[in-house]
Amino acid sequence: MQENRGVWVYIEQNEGKIEGVSLELLGAGRKLADKLEVPLAGVILGDSIRHLSDEVIYHGADEIYVIEHSVLKQYRTESYMKGVIQLAEAYKPEIFLYGATPNGKDVASAVATDLSTGLTADTTMLDVDVEKRLLEASRPAFGGNIMATILCKKHRPQMATVRPKVMKALPRDSSRKGRVIEEKMDLREEEMRTKVLEIVKDVTKPGLADAHIIVCGGKGMGDERGFQLIHELADVMGAGVGGTRDVVEAGWIGHDHQIGQTGETVTPKIYFAIGLSGAIQHLVGMKNSETIIAINKDPHAPIFGVSTYGIVGDAHEIVPLLIKQFKEAFKKGGEKTHA
Amino acid sequence: MHIVVCVKQVPDTKIIKINPKTNTLDRRSAPAILNPYDAHAVQAAVKVKEEYGGLISVLSMGPPQAVEIIKKSVEIGADGGYLITDRAFAGADTLATSYALFKALDRISKDKPIDLIICGKHAIDGDTGQVGPGIARRLDIPPITNVIEISDIDLKIRKVRVKRKIINGYERIETGLPCLLTVEKEINPIEYSPLPNMIRAARYQPVIWAVSDLDEVDRTQLGLKGSPTIVGKMFTPPKPEGGHVLEGTPSEQAGQIVEVLLKNKELFSVN
Ligand SMILES: Cc1cc2nc3c(=O)[nH]c(=O)nc-3n(C[C@H](O)[C@H](O)[C@H](O)COP(=O)(O)OP(=O)(O)OC[C@H]3O[C@@H](n4cnc5c(N)ncnc54)[C@H](O)[C@@H]3O)c2cc1C
Numbered sequence: 001m002q003e004n005r006g007v008w009v010y011i012e013q014n015e016g017k018i019e020g021v022s023l024e025l026l027g028a029g030r031k032l033a034d035k036l037e038v039p040l041a042g043v044i045l046g047d048s049i050r051h052l053s054d055e056v057i058y059h060g061a062d063e064i065y066v067i068e069h070s071v072l073k074q075y076r077t078e079s080y081m082k083g084v085i086q087l088a089e090a091y092k093p094e095i096f097l098y099g100a101t102p103n104g105k106d107v108a109s110a111v112a113t114d115l116s117t118g119l120t121a122d123t124t125m126l127d128v129d130v131e132k133r134l135l136e137a138s139r140p141a142f143g144g145n146i147m148a149t150i151l152c153k154k155h156r157p158q159m160a161t162v163r164p165k166v167m168k169a170l171p172r173d174s175s176r177k178g179r180v181i182e183e184k185m186d187l188r189e190e191e192m193r194t195k196v197l198e199i200v201k202d203v204t205k206p207g208l209a210d211a212h213i214i215v216c217g218g219k220g221m222g223d224e225r226g227f228q229l230i231h232e233l234a235d236v237m238g239a240g241v242g243g244t245r246d247v248v249e250a251g252w253i254g255h256d257h258q259i260g261q262t263g264e265t266v267t268p269k270i271y272f273a274i275g276l277s278g279a280i281q282h283l284v285g286m287k288n289s290e291t292i293i294a295i296n297k298d299p300h301a302p303i304f305g306v307s308t309y310g311i312v313g314d315a316h317e318i319v320p321l322l323i324k325q326f327k328e329a330f331k332k333g334g335e336k337t338h339a
Numbered sequence: 340m341h342i343v344v345c346v347k348q349v350p351d352t353k354i355i356k357i358n359p360k361t362n363t364l365d366r367r368s369a370p371a372i373l374n375p376y377d378a379h380a381v382q383a384a385v386k387v388k389e390e391y392g393g394l395i396s397v398l399s400m401g402p403p404q405a406v407e408i409i410k411k412s413v414e415i416g417a418d419g420g421y422l423i424t425d426r427a428f429a430g431a432d433t434l435a436t437s438y439a440l441f442k443a444l445d446r447i448s449k450d451k452p453i454d455l456i457i458c459g460k461h462a463i464d465g466d467t468g469q470v471g472p473g474i475a476r477r478l479d480i481p482p483i484t485n486v487i488e489i490s491d492i493d494l495k496i497r498k499v500r501v502k503r504k505i506i507n508g509y510e511r512i513e514t515g516l517p518c519l520l521t522v523e524k525e526i527n528p529i530e531y532s533p534l535p536n537m538i539r540a541a542r543y544q545p546v547i548w549a550v551s552d553l554d555e556v557d558r559t560q561l562g563l564k565g566s567p568t569i570v571g572k573m574f575t576p577p578k579p580e581g582g583h584v585l586e587g588t589p590s591e592q593a594g595q596i597v598e599v600l601l602k603n604k605e606l607f608s609v610n
Contacts, residue, residue, distance in 0.1 A: 014505075014506065019506070074510075077472070077481065077482055077483075077484075078481060081476075101506055102484065102485045102503075102504060102505050102506060103505065103506075105468055105469075105484070106472060106482070106484045106485075108469075109433075109468065109469040109471075109472035109473060109482075109484075110472050110473075110475075110476050110482060112433075112434065112469065112473070113434065113437060113472065113473040113476040113477060114476055116434065116567070117434075117567055118432065118434065118566075118567030118568035119433065119434075119467075119469055119568070120568060121433075121465070121466060121467035121468065121469060122466060122467070136571065138574075141570075141573060146573055146574070146575060147573070147574050147575070147576050148570050148571075148572070148573050149570070149571040149572050149573075149574070150568050150569070150570060150571065151568065151569055151570075151571040152567050152568050152569075153567075153569065154567065155567040193481050193514055193515045193518075194481050194483070194512060194513070194514040194515075195512065195513045195514070196510055196511070196512055197500070197510075197511040197512065197513055198510065198511040199505070199508065199509075199510045199511075200508050200509055200510070200511075201507055201508040202507055202508040202509070212606040213606050213607070237600070237606075237607050238607050239607075255524070255525070261466065262463075262466060269603060269606055270599075270600070270603060270606065280576065291599070291603075292582075293596055293599070299584075304581050304584065305581045306581065307581060307582050308582040308583065309582055309583055309584075309585060309595070309596060309599065310581070310582065310583065310584040310585065311584075311585050311589075311592045311593075311596070312584060313589055313592065314589075317589050318589055318592065318593055321589055321590050321593035322593045322596060322597065325590075325593050325594055325597045326597050326600060329597050329601055
């Protein structure tokens with residue numbers, strides 16, 4: 001355990017493109033590495049992906065471990081975990097971070113089992129205890145507005161998956177230099193048990209993650225009919241619609257629209273939080289939005305703690321006023337903008 | 340075809356209350372339920388059985404009361420179940436949990452070999468999703484996570500095809516049996532339990548095992564002792580400053596928001 005050194009970030013690439021969360025983790029990992037005074041390294045696997053190494057270095061890494069192999073063309077648990085384990089056993093990092101995406105969680109879970117080490121899921125805060133060299137990975141704990149810090153004292157590497165869009169990527173700096181370490185791996189397609197037959201991209205999905213404005217409604221809208229106000233307000237601005245978990249479970253809107261810990265994480269320019277209390281599991285999914293506008297009849301609702309502008313009042317009164325005034329203002333201005 | 344579904348009893352996190360002084364869970368406030376994702380996993384197994392025949396067993400690790408969720412699984416359509424319960428399992432994190440379940444699966448497969456293991460995507464009390472893949476690694480069978488459809492099973496060549504959710508879409512995967520799938524809720528709706536199932540479930544008593552009933556268990560890998568992760572501290576996140584609470588009549592307040600919005604005209608995709 002003494003010999004484990006360095007902070008690693010698993011760089012997830014899909015079809016030769018690095019996922020945003022991996023760059024965010026390089027930003028977060030950089031801080032941890034600086035505190036511990038160790039190098040920050042990226043780990044990337046795939047087929048013909050060598051050229052991505054520079055990007056990883058430009059975003060903060062000192063080193064990048066690369067495994068290229070034709071069998072790694074598509075993500076598969078069995079081949080990717082094998083590569084990651086091979087690297088971790090050979091170079092022994094002390095901290096290893098992964099994006100909490102379907103594939104990031106998948107590979108991390110398998111790797112943790114084989115390395116017999118601890119893995120903290122869906123982390124939203126990261127820090128280190130420099131003296132003890134301990135990763136402090138914090139995540140919302142069940143129920144209530146509580147965070148739990150998870151530690152892994154005796155096993156290395158200390159691993160965590162981290163929610164997309166909660167950490168900040170560093171600005172790209174193409175003058176940064178780093179070391180590229182290329183590894184060989186023994187893989188044979190005939191020995192793979194799993195085959196990817198087809199990958200289907202769903203382009204029609206509402207794509208909340210890309211929306212500039214999101215109107216999110218909560219239980220305070222009363223019922224499914226009351227929730228229509230959320231749709232109406234979103235419609236006049238051409239915004240995306242979101243819901244809290246309670247609203248999704250009540251069936252007022254589909255699960256694809258859930259924002260928060262067990263739904264989407266979003267960072268729009270403007271986020272309307274209407275008739276929702278602002279539970280921690282909801283906040284982790286939206287609090288990095290640029291401008292947050294909250295409407296709630298309870299002046300003590302936690303949502304006002306993160307909002308840029310707050311209106312204490314009844315959503316059923318305020319929202320129709322907003323819709324009306326917004327429409328009028330747009331007409332008066334005579335301007336129309338197109339997406 | 341023998342399908343084993345791993346299920347967990349969880350507090351209903353919708354109703355759960357936290358004691359603000361101690362930052363601990365007030366267990367009396369939380370009724371225990373079958374983890375919702377696991378209910379979908381059992382339902383998925385029922386669908387597979389309807390088409391290909393076979394036997395469905397459920398397996399759970401938990402306190403003696405967890406018998407209830409095995410009965411619930413029988414209601415949905417499982418044929419029977421196993422509960423492993425022992426002080427030694429207490430305090431297990433995901434690594435220690437997957438070890439205990441692996442040992443139980445090992446014992447089950449000695450009586451009847453397992454062709455397919457299905458787990459829920461994650462448990463709603465921990466939200467990790469790490470136990471399923473952990474079990475698969477220990478059994479050295481392929482783990483396929485985030486499954487939204489089980490489309491074809493060929494028992495002759497022992498292959499299964501599934502749809503798996505990925506970022507912005509899905510992929511179709513083929514893998515060999517036995518394998519382990521973790522399923523999303525959209526894999527299938529939970530159907531109403533037929534009356535005979537309900538009657539059977541009411542009387543059903545699962546097989547109950549303690550650690551001593553399992554073979555070659557390394558006790559240092561169980562429970563708290565076998566868990567690399569511990570909870571360091573619980574805390575209320577630092578309260579953010581918060582911004583500006585508007586004043587004036589409702590109409591004036593709405594006006595102020597509209598002003599903010601109009602400063603960001605480029606964002607509106609209306610026409
Ligand atoms: C493991 C776990 C994961 C979770 N994941 C998520 C998640 O991903 N996303 C999520 O959102 N939640 C999640 N939750 C649930 C979360 O803890 C809260 O229960 C949920 O966010 C509350 O939803 P809400 O704000 O709509 O409802 P409430 O908390 O009931 O809030 C309703 C609010 O509406 C206000 N209100 C009522 N009437 C009016 C009115 N007429 N006008 C204006 N305001 C009004 C009330 O003052 C109140 O603040 C999770 C919970 C757990 C345990």
